Amino acid sequence: MATIGRYYLNACSVAAKERNIKTESLMSLAGIVPTTAKNTQQRINDASMVLFLNAIAKSTDDAFLGFAKPPVPLSFFSYLLQGLYYCNTVEQAIKTLASGLKLVNCELAYYQKEQCTYITLEHQHNDPQHFLLEYLMVFIHRILSWLSTKAIKLDFAQINYQPDHYQQEFTLLFRCPTKFNQATNALVFSTRYLSLPILRNRSEFSILIEQFPMMVLRYPGEENALHHKVLQLLSTHYLKNKALLKATEVANKLNMSSATLRRKLADLTTSFGEIKADFLKTQAIQLLQHPKNTTEAIASELGYSEARAFSRVFKQWTNLTPSQYRKLL
DSSP, X not given: XXXXXXXXXXXXXXXXXXXXXXXXXXXXXXXXXOOOTTSTTXXXXXXXXXXXXXXXXXXXXXXXXXXXSSOOOTTHHHHHHHHHTTOOBHHHHHHHHHXXXXXXXXXXXXXXXXXXXXXXXXXXXXOTTSHHHHHHHHHHHHXXXXXXXXXXXXXXXXXXXXXXXXXXXXHHHTSSOEEXXXXXXXXXXXXXXGGOBOOOOHHHHHHHHXXXXXXXXXXXXXXXXXXXXXXXXXXXXXXXXXXXXXXXHHXXXXXXXXXXXXXXXXXXXXXXXXXXXXXXXXXXXXXXXXXXXXXXXXXXXXXXXXXXXXXXXXXXXXXXXXXHHHHHO
């Protein structure tokens, strides 16, 4: 489970706002409480951000979130990812990405220098806050890592501008030093990664496409982190049994005591309660999007004693009651 700084809520919404799209409503539909003076430091979980990004794409009818001129078809990333299935190595995948991105006015190139590979990226779209460029650079790094099942460790990244208020986010985007005000935008890594084989199967590609852009938001290898393992256990058990595991049950499945689980999650600045709440919120949003699901039925399925208790918690999550949420839909 990754978290995203609130700066990006505004940055990814710029083009949609220029089209008079009510992005605040889209945030609410994604379960995101609008930014206030009290929550400026609060980060957004990746599941909510995925819903928000997909809502912007659909509202602008543009896979590039309204930044592209002309708009990029909503199916673009799906077809691009399907094309990568036929690649055998990371180097072939880079070439396929370059060919696909060229169709939507993006220039991706790569060259080698002193045992390092430089992947450069430029585009011709309206991107005043550089969100689209950063989004595509992160996408390139994440997809190459995902394809090879190894986190490609970047030596450094570089961009051709100076971020104003969010330089600290680059430590999370690329997990490497970032150089600003450079001649080109580039990702730089050891050339040995080019020969890594592509190890993903067809079913894994199907899941990736269905969950896109979740992969862009999560750093490679994060699925092995403890908080993600806890979330995965909650999700798997819920989907199979329509019931939630308790903290003690999760700890047992991870072969540790409840106290150890609490301590290790605290070291990751989270808790079992927070992970469970994020999971419940995501499930509640999905269930509310189906008109046949009554509030009472959803409350029962998610383990609440009555609809009133569920409504109260849902409003804490989203600033909306379930009925208000459905009106927005």
